[in-house]
Amino acid sequence: MTSALRTEQLTKRYGRRTALDRCTLDVPAGHVVGLVGPNGAGKSTLLQLACGLLDPTAGRIETLGERPASGSPRVGFVAQDTPVYGGLTVAEHLRLGAHLNPSWDATLAERRIAQVGLDPAQRAGKLSGGQRAQLALTVAAAKRPELLLLDEPVAALDPLARRTFLQGLMELTAESGMSVIMSSHLVADLERVCDHMIVLVGSRVQIAGDVDEMLAGHHRLVGPRRPVGEGSGWDVIEESHTDVQSTLVVRSTAPIDDPSWQVNRLDLEDIVLAYMAGAAGGAGRERVLEGQR
Numbered sequence: 001m002t003s004a005l006r007t008e009q010l011t012k013r014y015g016r017r018t019a020l021d022r023c024t025l026d027v028p029a030g031h032v033v034g035l036v037g038p039n040g041a042g043k044s045t046l047l048q049l050a051c052g053l054l055d056p057t058a059g060r061i062e063t064l065g066e067r068p069a070s071g072s073p074r075v076g077f078v079a080q081d082t083p084v085y086g087g088l089t090v091a092e093h094l095r096l097g098a099h100l101n102p103s104w105d106a107t108l109a110e111r112r113i114a115q116v117g118l119d120p121a122q123r124a125g126k127l128s129g130g131q132r133a134q135l136a137l138t139v140a141a142a143k144r145p146e147l148l149l150l151d152e153p154v155a156a157l158d159p160l161a162r163r164t165f166l167q168g169l170m171e172l173t174a175e176s177g178m179s180v181i182m183s184s185h186l187v188a189d190l191e192r193v194c195d196h197m198i199v200l201v202g203s204r205v206q207i208a209g210d211v212d213e214m215l216a217g218h219h220r221l222v223g224p225r226r227p228v229g230e231g232s233g234w235d236v237i238e239e240s241h242t243d244v245q246s247t248l249v250v251r252s253t254a255p256i257d258d259p260s261w262q263v264n265r266l267d268l269e270d271i272v273l274a275y276m277a278g279a280a281g282g283a284g285r286e287r288v289l290e291g292q293r
């Protein structure tokens, strides 16, 4: 199956600043993928490389099996500030989209505008942040791309507008089968809509893979203080110790059968935070879940 995004040792430097450092990824097509990481981790850089707006410094990147080319009709991109033309009305955005894009789906565009309650006669400059985000998503989706890249599409939205936006996105992906890669700091939102996740910290991929496998394969262990032994079979993502107690976040596909540990489940936000903390403490290294190799 063609990958939506494949990178090999992908590196991007701006002058002396390294934004992405030897990132290797293989994201299968047909998924909604969350891209998370702290400020400055390299998320926007990765998305801009994926749509051909930037060229790699070293390594390789492919989207849908091809080298990214800016303006490709197969790949849609909505930049961080949900770009719309302030002086044009909603209806004029749709007319412009139809004029510029041979694959324009006018039915989809008009139906979505009505669904999200946008007034076709309203100038985009007078729309709220949430309405602008909906307009930008509609224009990007009506081009019928096979892969849609969204850079923090919900950052400016209130919780209700975020939910409406993400529901709309899920409906679009369900009916079109398009792949989506979406960056966000709001992991709880991503958990609701994404089935794959990429965690980027300090310019490096910390983990990438299927969300259910991530949830099943990570555990918080709490028990009497001890050094973490070699050969435990666990990958220790984060650890903290008091005088009497050790707390670990570990990755293990095998069950934890040592009764001296209390084993707790983690949600996606806990897992992402553990990778961020682990990487900040110098423990970060690239991990790829089974099925992603």
Ligand SMILES: Nc1ncnc2c1ncn2[C@@H]1O[C@H](COP(=O)(O)OP(=O)(O)OP(=O)(O)O)[C@@H](O)[C@H]1O
Residues within 6 Å of the ligand: 014, 017, 018, 019, 037, 038, 039, 040, 041, 042, 043, 044, 045, 046
């Ligand atoms: N045009 C540029 N020139 C120089 N450095 C840049 C440029 N764009 C990004 N950087 C640097 O590259 C690194 C990664 O930036 P990037 O915008 O990709 O991160 P991000 O994960 O999207 O961050 P945020 O969550 O804050 O949007 C940062 O250190 C940033 O300062």
